[in-house]
Amino acid sequence: MDHREIVEQGWIELYRRGQLAPEAEVRFEEHFLGCPQCQQDLDLARSFQRGLQAMAAQEVARAAVGAGLAAFFARRSRLLFGVAALVALVGLSAALYLSTARNRQLASLAGELKSELDERELARRKLAQELAEGRERSERERAELAERIATLETAAATGRAATGLARPQVLSSVYLMAVVRGEEDAPAAIVDLAQTAEPITLAVPIDLDPRIHRYRLTLTDPAGRVLVTLGDLLPNPLETLLLAVPGASLGPGDHLLALDGITPDGSALPLERYRVRVVGRRP
Amino acid sequence: MARIRAGDREAEGSLVERFGKGIALLLDRHCRGGDAEDLFQDTFRLVIEKLRRGELRESEKLPAFLAQVARSLAIEHYRKAARRKTEPDSEALAFVPASAASPLTELLASENAALARQVVRELGTARDREILLRFYLAEDDKDTIAADHGLSSLQFNRVLHRARQRYKELYLARVAAGAGRGRAALGALVAMFLGLVPLSR
Numbered sequence: 001m002d003h004r005e006i007v008e009q010g011w012i013e014l015y016r017r018g019q020l021a022p023e024a025e026v027r028f029e030e031h032f033l034g035c036p037q038c039q040q041d042l043d044l045a046r047s048f049q050r051g052l053q054a055m056a057a058q059e060v061a062r063a064a065v066g067a068g069l070a071a072f073f074a075r076r077s078r079l080l081f082g083v084a085a086l087v088a089l090v091g092l093s094a095a096l097y098l099s100t101a102r103n104r105q106l107a108s109l110a111g112e113l114k115s116e117l118d119e120r121e122l123a124r125r126k127l128a129q130e131l132a133e134g135r136e137r138s139e140r141e142r143a144e145l146a147e148r149i150a151t152l153e154t155a156a157a158t159g160r161a162a163t164g165l166a167r168p169q170v171l172s173s174v175y176l177m178a179v180v181r182g183e184e185d186a187p188a189a190i191v192d193l194a195q196t197a198e199p200i201t202l203a204v205p206i207d208l209d210p211r212i213h214r215y216r217l218t219l220t221d222p223a224g225r226v227l228v229t230l231g232d233l234l235p236n237p238l239e240t241l242l243l244a245v246p247g248a249s250l251g252p253g254d255h256l257l258a259l260d261g262i263t264p265d266g267s268a269l270p271l272e273r274y275r276v277r278v279v280g281r282r283p
Numbered sequence: 284m285a286r287i288r289a290g291d292r293e294a295e296g297s298l299v300e301r302f303g304k305g306i307a308l309l310l311d312r313h314c315r316g317g318d319a320e321d322l323f324q325d326t327f328r329l330v331i332e333k334l335r336r337g338e339l340r341e342s343e344k345l346p347a348f349l350a351q352v353a354r355s356l357a358i359e360h361y362r363k364a365a366r367r368k369t370e371p372d373s374e375a376l377a378f379v380p381a382s383a384a385s386p387l388t389e390l391l392a393s394e395n396a397a398l399a400r401q402v403v404r405e406l407g408t409a410r411d412r413e414i415l416l417r418f419y420l421a422e423d424d425k426d427t428i429a430a431d432h433g434l435s436s437l438q439f440n441r442v443l444h445r446a447r448q449r450y451k452e453l454y455l456a457r458v459a460a461g462a463g464r465g466r467a468a469l470g471a472l473v474a475m476f477l478g479l480v481p482l483s484r
Contacts, residue, residue: 010425010440016312017422026350033305033346042308048450051399052419054392 001031003038012041016049134210145234172244174201177257177274187254187277191247194280199244202276204259206235212261216268217243219276222253231262250278284342287334295331302346303327306353313357322360326353398453402446411442418443 006012006028014020015028032038173196175189191200204217216231227249233241241259255276261269286294306326310319330352333339339348406412410432417423429439 010443013425013443018312026354029309029350029354030347032308033302033350039304039308043304044447044451044454046308046311047395047454048399048402048447049419050392051395051450052403052416054396055399055403056416056420058393058396 001027006031006038012038012045016042016045131210138208138210141234142237146237149237172199172201173197174203174242175276176203177205177272177276179272179274186275188257188274190277190279191250192280193247193250193252193278193282196247198247200247200250202243202245202257202274204241204243204257204272204274206239206241206259208235208239209261211263212269212271213264214262215241215271216258216260216262217241218258218260219243219245220256220258221251222255227255247282252278252280254278284334284339284345287331288337290335298331298334299327302349305346306349309350309353310357313354314360318357318360322353322356325356329356394457398450398457401453402450405449406446411446414439414442415446 011020011024011028015025020028032042173191175191177188179188180186189202202217202219206215214231215233215235216229217233218229219227221227228243228245230243235241243257255278257274257276258270259272259274261271263269287298303323307319307323310322310326313319314322326349330349333348333352339345403412403415406415414428414432414434417428418425425436425439428434429436432439434442
């Protein structure tokens with residue numbers, strides 16, 4: 001005897017209702033004595049039926065109480081019945097009034113919720129549109145930049161071909177501004193003037209942000225004087241801004257390189273601050 | 284079985300633990316009211332006596348043996364009851380107080396009724412509700428109900444299956460919640476016993 005047969009043939013219910021043939025009943029009893037699954041199904045079926053019976057009994061009891069109350073009032077005098085009817089009428093009216101008031105309140109609440117939902121949907125659409133426009137603008141600018149770089153590279157190649165130069169014209173020391181998480185106070189770069197070539201190039205990595213239209217770099221010396229400010233900058237295809245400064249303009253000490261983002265409405269958002277430590281002297 | 288033959292009480296306990304639920308279900312099917320509880324004890328007493336005497340030696344025949352003993356006891360019980368049956372004295376019975384169920388039994392029955400009510404309420408259609416109530420309460424024949432609603436046997440079984448599954452989920456959730464409440468109550472009791480919480484506030 002297997003479970004598929006038991007389930008498909010509905011043996012659990014047939015057994016409980018005493019509708020199995022005697023021989024089948026004996027076989028099934030011998031099976032389920034050693035079968036926890038069948039025992040659980042039988043137990044649940046029994047419990048379910050008892051639950052339904054208890055439910056039905058409760059309904060009958062409620063109906064009986066209602067009928068008893070009605071009979072009680074019917075036995076009383078007309079006056080008492082009238083009073084009871086009046087009380088019932090007042091109660092019913094109050095219930096109706098409360099129900100109507102509650103309905104009105106619910107309807108008003110539903111209206112408020114709907115208008116709030118509409119507003120949120122509108123804001124969401126607007127934001128999505130702005131985001132899409134920002135992405136489109138960014139893509140366009142990236143394409144323009146790539147085109148400019150290609151033009152410059154072509155021009156440089158042409159120049160090299162014309163002058164016959166096979167190596168770069170400028171030897172530069174490049175310092176990548178990098179802040180190690182947890183060591184924000186440490187300098188992002190240490191420039192040793194005794195060992196650097198000219199010019200000194202500070203490379204600032206950019207995390208592209210759709211809110212930002214242009215970037216600005218400001219370098220200040222240890223005394224807080226602004227050495228150089230470059231605005232209206234766009235990152236190169238490596239998503240980096242490059243600032244080249246002559247080594248002679250730098251003195252020893254910690255300089256501050258500030259990176260700000262410029263939004264389309266012209267306001268500046270501070271993005272990063274890097275410390276550039278200058279040591280040594282020009283030979 | 285050999286251990287029971289040797290008089291090992293622990294083995295007898297294991298026998299009851301292993302087959303107790305099945306025998307209870309079997310007796311529940313064959314008995315009415317509280318008779319099943321009495322016959323449950325009689326069944327195991329009789330089976331253990333027979334095993335001690337070595338009347339059964341093949342362990343694979345034990346489930347059939349147990350079922351046979353339980354069935355025989357139930358049949359015998361109702362045969363004797365039928366012989367003792369007399370006409371009831373309706374006047375005297377009017378003064379006999381109804382045997383009240385224990386508060387725990389009432390609580391469980393009430394919870395069970397709530398689960399069943401939820402299942403009935405959640406059934407998709409009035410047709411399904413009617414099928415369920417006719418089958419379980421009126422105990423109408425399955426084929427008759429199915430024919431009245433133009434359902435095949437498979438479709439009919441599906442309606443019952445869905446309802447039973449939902450009941451099973453609710454029932455198991457209640458059992459799990461009950462276990463949680465039990466643990467919390469036990470914890471509170473232990474805390475009280477250890478003096479961590481005052482007995483009264």
